[in-house]
Amino acid sequence: MMDDKNFNDIDINVHDYDIVLKIKDENDIAVSRQMAKSFAQKNNFSLADVTKIATAISELSRNIYRYAKEGYIYIKKKETEPGKDISIEIIAYDRGPGIENVERAVAGGYTTSQRSLGLGLSGIRRLMDSFYIKSEVGKGTVVVVEKRRRRF
Amino acid sequence: MKTKVVPTIKLYDYLIVPIQIELDDSTIEKLQMQLLNEISERKIRGIIIDVSMVDVIDSYISFVLSETAAMAKAMGCYTVICKIQPQVALTLAQMGIKLKDVFTANSLEGAIDILNQLD
Ligand SMILES: Nc1ncnc2c1ncn2[C@@H]1O[C@H](COP(=O)(O)OP(=O)(O)O)[C@@H](O)[C@H]1O
Ligand SMILES: [Mg+2]
Numbered sequence: 001m002m003d004d005k006n007f008n009d010i011d012i013n014v015h016d017y018d019i020v021l022k023i024k025d026e027n028d029i030a031v032s033r034q035m036a037k038s039f040a041q042k043n044n045f046s047l048a049d050v051t052k053i054a055t056a057i058s059e060l061s062r063n064i065y066r067y068a069k070e071g072y073i074y075i076k077k078k079e080t081e082p083g084k085d086i087s088i089e090i091i092a093y094d095r096g097p098g099i100e101n102v103e104r105a106v107a108g109g110y111t112t113s114q115r116s117l118g119l120g121l122s123g124i125r126r127l128m129d130s131f132y133i134k135s136e137v138g139k140g141t142v143v144v145v146e147k148r149r150r151r152f
Numbered sequence: 153m154k155t156k157v158v159p160t161i162k163l164y165d166y167l168i169v170p171i172q173i174e175l176d177d178s179t180i181e182k183l184q185m186q187l188l189n190e191i192s193e194r195k196i197r198g199i200i201i202d203v204s205m206v207d208v209i210d211s212y213i214s215f216v217l218s219e220t221a222a223m224a225k226a227m228g229c230y231t232v233i234c235k236i237q238p239q240v241a242l243t244l245a246q247m248g249i250k251l252k253d254v255f256t257a258n259s260l261e262g263a264i265d266i267l268n269q270l271d
Contacts, residue, residue: 030176034174116212
């Protein structure tokens with residue numbers, strides 16, 4: 001199916017997601033940031049966590065735009081078990097060049113960009129509760145992160 | 153190019169820059185150009201960037217702010233970033249991002265004090 005993104009063991013069914021955003025223009029980075037912010041706000045995340053989620057999406061979208069030219073951001077609310085609190089899951093997916101040394105890229109301080117800090121992926125990992133990345137040279141990159149809602 | 157993305161206020165030889173718009177990549181790059189132009193044309197010796205309305209500062213925005221401050225410094229001008237929202241500061245700290253080449257203050261008065269002391 002055209003709508004379904006498949007990246008080896010990761011299946012993304014677009015119908016499961018509350019927000020699907022195509023990242024293609026530079027402006028889409030700011031748009032994704034704003035959408036993530038209002039989605040997290042609407043779901044009663046704390047101000048600190050709203051900021052962390054919006055910042056993480058900003059980093060993911062920029063990586064898509066910069067390194068893969070285009071790709072998608074998927075956002076959904078996840079209700080785990082009844083009584084337990086919800087979380088927000090974010091997937092960044094692209095079919096760009098992929099990352100040669102994923103471990104090095106995630107460790108932080110490494111960048112292939114000239115005007116950059118190399119602290120995007122490592123930063124996202126620290127901001128979120130869970131972080132998963134799969135990347136294959138010539139195939140693309142998928143990053144899956146999750147942030148749980150905390151009582152405050 | 154003389155287009156201003158952010159209206160600025162000159163006070164003594166300081167320039168106050170209240171950012172009240174979304175900082176997408178092209179906007180922050182234009183802002184950098186604007187500030188460097190204003191430093192040279194209006195003989196500015198200190199820049200105060202008020203980010204109290206900015207609710208996301210990611211690694212690229214941080215990079216451009218520091219880069220701008222480094223360029224300004226080379227032109228004899230110091231940069232103070234003023235009123236970073238607490239949750240933005242928290243996020244930057246957690247990501248391990250340090251704003252290099254800038255001073256920070258939590259009020260406009262504090263920012264002016266810092267610049268006065270540097271003179
Ligand atoms: N979606 C992607 N596709 C290809 N390469 C990527 C992608 N995301 C990140 N990378 C690679 O990983 C490096 C580190 O990324 P990141 O931590 O975001 O820092 P930065 O973007 O500042 O370089 C990048 O410089 C790039 O080489
Ligand atoms: Mg990045």
